[in-house]
Amino acid sequence: MDRQLSPTRPAAEPETRNNADWWRQAAVYQIYPRSFADANHDGLGDLPGVTSRIGYLKELGIDAIWLSPFYPSALADGGYDVDDYRNVDARLGTLADFDTMVAAAHEAGLKVIVDVVPNHSSNRHRWFSEALASAPGSPERARYHFHEGLGEQGELPPSDWPSHFGGPAWTRVTESTGANAGDPGQWYLHLFASEQPDLNWENPEVREDFHTTLRFWADRGVDGFRVDVAHALAKDMSLPLRSKPSLQILLDDGTDPLFDRDEVHEIFAGWRQVLNEYDPPRAAVAEAWVPFTHRRLKYAQPTGLGQAFNFDLLQAPFDAGEFRGIVASCLAEAAASGASSTWVFSNHDVIRHPSRYALPDGTDAQALDAWLLNGGTHPQPDPARGLRRARAATLFMLGLPGSAYLYQGEELGLFEVADLPLDALEDPTWFRTGNRIKGRDGCRVPLPWDAGQENHGFGGTPWLPQPAWFAAHAVTEQDGVPGSTLELYRDALAWRRKLQAAESLEWLSASGDPLLHYRRPNGWEVLTNFGTEPAPLPVSAEASRIVLASGPVARPPQQIPGETTLWLAP
Known part of the structure; x- marks a missing residue:
């Protein structure tokens, strides 16, 4: 008989507040505050809404929450146009509400990371x-x-x-x-919207003011910072200005006029001095879209921010060879920098990964833009395949050494809302491209909490409309249901914490094999079949060792189904 493998969930390990290395293998849950939970029923998610869901987040099994901007803003770019770096948008709460949220998170054993946006302020600053x-x-x-x-x-x-x-x-x-x-x-x-003028980081006043901002939030108990567009702060503004008709093409030697210049690391060395004033030192992670490994690792140096996002898995197709090469490269990069690696599939800037995986293999970025313009109908997606692949990929990723960054709603198996009404769109990309690129609103639709309540339990009428199909993905429809995506995440995060090991792995499968099989130093093994057909289980994969599967698996198993991941305990 086929069934979802769902063993008893292990108890959570006690959290240590003063562990300076907590971030190295943390599971971090990104909250986009306007779309998470609305406590005052005005249609915007808020900080009291976050506080009201701390119990849910603790039960999910994460280690930290990361809040996208909650600062005063005209929302020209979803809050990344900041009016005041040391305050809370009145629509989202108050500084007292922030303090309450931090206290509740810490009481639950969760760290708190906040977004800081240093490349640009808002034009209302x-x-x-x-x-x-x-x-x-x-x-x-x-x-x-x-x-x-x-x-x-x-x-x-x-x-x-x-x-x-x-x-x-x-x-x-x-x-x-x-x-x-x-x-x-x-x-x-303004490298982004006209409402986001770029700051001049050669100006000592700018540098010192951001040091003040870091101390302001660290003094309020913040444990770390996610640094937006970290690679753009230093610019070559010498005259005549050099030509750069494409933002996507970067020089790889630190001399690009706009991005990833060597001077940026002098800025972050100053930040690290501030972050190290605290005990334990405050963590930081760079959002640096730098395609060169030898350049990216500089942001993760212990004398700099200490960690940097890599988005390689996010950009990769569901392919064994691609995943294996990326993991090997990123682990080597992390070892060279002294940091741990980072893994991410979805965030507030990209199409949710179940939708990406649901589209035909080979769908590129241009085709994704067209898919959104077509309301999600062409190319034709296969939702069942997309969710199956997303669950398998996420379970593969959660077993890896390093930090796992999760985006709100992915634990519910949410897809991109590709058919939002055009008059509801708010992303500046839609307007500044003359309605040619829809932008990122489809991954920011407010979450469904309760299928039986108005607005799916989010609160007031959401600022972006929720589709009817959200009801089937609501927390109430998955809570306690064996095999649901929510329960899969809860099980995986519980086992991940219990089975964590040194930051390395050993490949047990041959290069080119569609079945990726790796083992962590404590004997924990992960197997992912990237193919569509069942694959024989390795001899070492005794049924008694299988503690988790991303999809239905026969018991006792003889094969691992296609597009499925298994976890084996030591």
Whole structure:
């Protein structure tokens, strides 16, 4: 008889608050606050909503929560346009609510990581208002990148640099002071939306102010920081500005004009000095989309941030050879930097991985954009296959040494909401590309908690509409149900904590085999069949050792089904 293997879940190990290395193999759960839980029923998730779900998060078995920005913001970019780095958006709560949330998380044994957004402020930040009210060449403008335009009247942008969200990376201001008041004036740089002016990190005032910000949150009990766009802070603004018509092509020697410059590590060395003022030192992880291993590991040095995201598995197809090569490369990179590796499949910026895996093999980034524009209908997805692969891939990943970063809702098996009404979209990419690229709203739809309640138990009418099919994925529909994705995550995270070992693994399968099989130093083994057909179980995989499976497996098993992962206890 086929059934979902679901042994007794091991008890949680006691948490040690002062363990300085807690982050090295932590399971970190990303919360996008506006979409997590709405306590005051205004349609926006909030900090009291997070506090109300701490028990759920503890039971899930994670080690830490990471909060995307909750700061005052006009939400031109979902909160990544920050008005005040040392406050809470009034729609999401207060500083007292933040303190309550941190206390509740710590009481539950959970660490707290917060997003910090240093590349740019919002255009409503006090500093930018002061810059607009000041003259060219003033100290107020020196906190940002203001430049004269090209052309006879300065009517052309200072360079050809594009914005990540479409259109040029420069916006011209109207001068408000001096003889030229009321006339078109200088241009300011924004690698993202025009509401997100880039800060000038050559300015000592900018550097010291962010040191103050780090101390502000660390003093409130924050255990770590996720650093947004960490690779963009240092820029070569010497004249004439170098051409860079594509943001995707980077130089690999630290001399790119905009990204991954060597000077950025001087900035983060200063951050590390601040983070090390605390006992234990505060952790940090860099979001650095750097395609070169020898460059990426610099962000993870102990003299810098200490850890860096790698997004290699997130970008890889569901393929044994790809996964094996990525794991080997990333573990070597981690060893070279002195950090631990990081693993992630979904976050607030990408299409959820069950949907990616549901699409035909070979679907590229351009086809994904088209799929969203087509409302998720073309190419035609196979949801059953997508979820099966997602469960197998996640179980493969959770067995690896290093930190696992999970995105809210993936434990419910949520797919991308690809058919959001066009008038509901808020992502600036949609507007700045002339409605050609839909953007990231589909992975940010508020979570379904209770299928029997209005708005699926989220709270008020959600800021992004929830589809009817969310009801089947709600927590209430999966809680305690053997074989549900929620229970799979709970089991996996419980076993992961119990069976953690040294940060290494040994491959037991041959290169080129669609069945990936690795063993951790304490004897814990993971087997993933990336093929579509069943594969024979290795002789060592006795039935008594199998503690978890990502899908139905015969008992006693003779084979491992296609697109399935097994965990074997020592």
